[in-house]
Amino acid sequence: MNAGPTVSADAPLLVVENLRKSFGAHEVLKGVSLAVKPSQVIGLLGRSGSGKSTLLRCLNMLEVPSAGRILLEGEEIGFETTAGGRRRPLSASRLARQRASMSMVFQHFNLWPHRTVLGNVIEGPVQVLGMAKDEAEALGLDLLARVGLREKAESYPIRLSGGQQQRVAIARALATRPKIMLFDEPTSALDPELVGEVLQVMLDLAKSGTTMVVVTHEMSFARNACEEVVLLEGGQIVERGAPDYVMTQSENPRARQFFASQRQENAGGPA
Amino acid sequence: MNYEWDFSILTEYRGLMLGAAAVTFQLVLFSVGLGIVVGLILAPFRMAERRLLRYPATAIIEVVRSIPPLVLVVWCYYCLPILTGLALPAFWTCVFAVALYSGVFFAEIFRAGVQAVDRGLVEAGMSVGMKPMTVMLRVTGPLAFLRVLPPFTSQCVMAIKNSVLGSYIAVGEILYEGQRLSIHTFRPLEVLTLVAAFFVVVILPLTLTAGAIERHVFLKYFRR
Ligand SMILES: Nc1ncnc2c1ncn2[C@@H]1O[C@H](COP(=O)(O)OP(=O)(O)O)[C@@H](O)[C@H]1O
Ligand SMILES: [Mg+2]
Numbered sequence: 001m002n003a004g005p006t007v008s009a010d011a012p013l014l015v016v017e018n019l020r021k022s023f024g025a026h027e028v029l030k031g032v033s034l035a036v037k038p039s040q041v042i043g044l045l046g047r048s049g050s051g052k053s054t055l056l057r058c059l060n061m062l063e064v065p066s067a068g069r070i071l072l073e074g075e076e077i078g079f080e081t082t083a084g085g086r087r088r089p090l091s092a093s094r095l096a097r098q099r100a101s102m103s104m105v106f107q108h109f110n111l112w113p114h115r116t117v118l119g120n121v122i123e124g125p126v127q128v129l130g131m132a133k134d135e136a137e138a139l140g141l142d143l144l145a146r147v148g149l150r151e152k153a154e155s156y157p158i159r160l161s162g163g164q165q166q167r168v169a170i171a172r173a174l175a176t177r178p179k180i181m182l183f184d185e186p187t188s189a190l191d192p193e194l195v196g197e198v199l200q201v202m203l204d205l206a207k208s209g210t211t212m213v214v215v216t217h218e219m220s221f222a223r224n225a226c227e228e229v230v231l232l233e234g235g236q237i238v239e240r241g242a243p244d245y246v247m248t249q250s251e252n253p254r255a256r257q258f259f260a261s262q263r264q265e266n267a268g269g270p271a
Numbered sequence: 272m273n274y275e276w277d278f279s280i281l282t283e284y285r286g287l288m289l290g291a292a293a294v295t296f297q298l299v300l301f302s303v304g305l306g307i308v309v310g311l312i313l314a315p316f317r318m319a320e321r322r323l324l325r326y327p328a329t330a331i332i333e334v335v336r337s338i339p340p341l342v343l344v345v346w347c348y349y350c351l352p353i354l355t356g357l358a359l360p361a362f363w364t365c366v367f368a369v370a371l372y373s374g375v376f377f378a379e380i381f382r383a384g385v386q387a388v389d390r391g392l393v394e395a396g397m398s399v400g401m402k403p404m405t406v407m408l409r410v411t412g413p414l415a416f417l418r419v420l421p422p423f424t425s426q427c428v429m430a431i432k433n434s435v436l437g438s439y440i441a442v443g444e445i446l447y448e449g450q451r452l453s454i455h456t457f458r459p460l461e462v463l464t465l466v467a468a469f470f471v472v473v474i475l476p477l478t479l480t481a482g483a484i485e486r487h488v489f490l491k492y493f494r495r
Binding site for chain 1: 392395396397398400403417
């Protein structure tokens, strides 16, 4: 289906090379490198302001990196190299195509209020992939069933709870059949009693082999769903590895401090 | 006040007044339609990141907006032909002047609407792979329009009312013919009351409908 470069089975799906991003004089990402293998789930952890969202938003070019490269299945995101060897930004329509294969789920859901739940889900397939409307609707209803919201297909987003809205947003993100899913604190805007239903959907996705990069403060999710977690601090990766190692065994003082403060927050009960 | 109303002259001259009303309708149709087009063209330039595109649009908007509409109509009628050598009929001069005048306001309304759309909704469009134009047509445009429905309606009403400026350059619209008729028949009260009532009858249903749509939209999409 995809005419891009072919890649062997355990080669990384997504490669991030020495990514840097500055806003004016403020350097927010200071050289971040990552590799995500197919079906892998990576957790991005770190304090507020450490650059997690910026990193995620650079991956699909919602922010244009100042330096570094991002490769999806070997194809550079957002840039092309001309025959003469010059690197230049991709045209808007080719960048849009690339974005369709790396869907994003946002902290604040960002469902379109003027479209029904099903309308939100089929928008990508119809407008971007050019799928016929009835085919897209069948797909949309399937995806809504998968997140447990088939009966809400004709409702408008405003009639749904936060947890339901986020599950619709996940269905919408799945609808373009992305190669990788990017989650930016998908449960942070939710009331505590609604967090579970969203995490459950994400856990199911992880189990079914979806490649995911997840920014989260949910330590239990990071531990149960992620193959690898990455701790970001001041725009740099300060620790990485298996969740158990990073969270409990790492000797890295910054990692120890971060996870100690997280445990304290959790022990302190609901905020 | 012992004035004796005599509306019979209105039936007597109804052909004349109906014709004038038809001219007003045409004026309104062309000038509002064209005004919206002008707004749709100016707004993206006004919002452009590149100064080369933004500054001219801003200049046009600020200049036109500060000229009283009557001055604009009269100026276009008497001065433009001298400057350009191009003389348009009074009707079209009025259409273009009113369209330009409302157009700059439409442009500002559309701009405000687009800028009020939640950035996250735009990014959601981009991240499912929509091209910029698709985002504009499917997300930003509709949401901006829903937002600006009230000022948009007011501006339409304003543009409709501005059609009477044509009377200053002898366009045979309703105020022009009404004034001539009232002088001819010595019945200004009846005739000019009719002219006023005409606008109420045209505009009131419009604003009421817009209000109803607005409430419907709000309840359906935005209120919990
Ligand atoms: N568009 C922007 N313009 C300027 N500064 C920004 C912008 N976005 C993020 N930042 C800054 O970058 C830093 C990292 O932000 P962010 O990536 O949102 O962190 P996190 O998601 O880890 O909380 C913060 O200091 C923030 O103020
Ligand atoms: Mg963030």
